[in-house]
Amino acid sequence: MTLTPSSEADTLEALTPISSEEAADIETTAELDLAIPEEVPSADDSSSRVSARDGDGVGFTLDEFAALLSKYDYNFKPGDVVNGTVFALESKGAMIDIGAKTAAFMPLQEVSINRVEHLSDVLEPGEVREFFILSEENEDGQLTLSVRRIEYQRAWERVRQLQKEDATIYSEVFATNRGGALVRVEGLRGFIPGSHISTRKAKEELVADFLPLKFLEVDEERNRLVLSHRRALVERKMNRLEVGEVVLGTVRGIKPYGAFIDIGGVSGLLHISEISHEHIETPHTVLNVNDQMKVMIIDLDAERGRISLSTKALEPEPGDMLSDPQKVFDKAEEMAARYKQMLLEQAEDNEPMGVSLE
Known part of the structure; x- marks a missing residue:
């Protein structure tokens, strides 16, 4: 590169050391250059605004600039969630400002997941919140x-x-049908099958009752929300029960495979194989509906909401449930204590032997 006389002089001057006095002068000059002037026009000072003539040399007009900005307008599309401001409540819906060219509209049926009679119950003018865009702009340029x-x-x-x-929730029954009862959970409609309603009330009498419930099925794709009242009660009861405990129950139903015993509001199954050590053709030969009897808990399955019961384990002698059931009930606690001891001994026998590392 060839240096001109002036550039050579500038280069030599830049390479020449400066004195401390000159450095101080330079710093002072820099501070003066960086100082903010006392008279600074404010943002809304008309004298500080750029006039239309000032933009003549920038390569495009203000109209072209506005057209350019319009290309960057919000591109609203269905499925988007946007912030908006409620500015008008009408009989059929609400007008919402979301920054689009035309005010968007929210129909009355889209105001809430719950049934709404009056918009003013859930919305008020000036309220700012999130909105879901349901559809493209209509012919008037309006979004829904x-x-x-x-x-x-x-x-x-x-x-x-x-x-x-695995939470237990409480929900109010708002209707019943042949299959069961209907409730609302977080605004969603849920169904309790009749087989999972554990109460002595008729289904029709459950309307307006609050029931403890557990979830059986949660399927958004199929819009299925199925719950169990029985499982919630069983879990609550299970928290106060233990295997080997003797409880008083009432026979509520008899099937070929066993009997359902009500124990304090929940149902347990006394399987036919757990009635007696002796072979039984059918539970009807031993039990009757509404019979009161002592049974022992032999299994608690909280996940499936099942309680398994036995009278066989309470028999002093094999076959006593067939020949002298009262004897079984009289000695129930004594036989249960033996059963617990047997379980304890089995548990100790199954414990792994300790291994010494010495």
């Missing part, structure tokens, strides 16, 4: 919004979490 869809998605998320935690 929904709050119900957001609440619906979040309700399923919440229900899935409750199921994962």
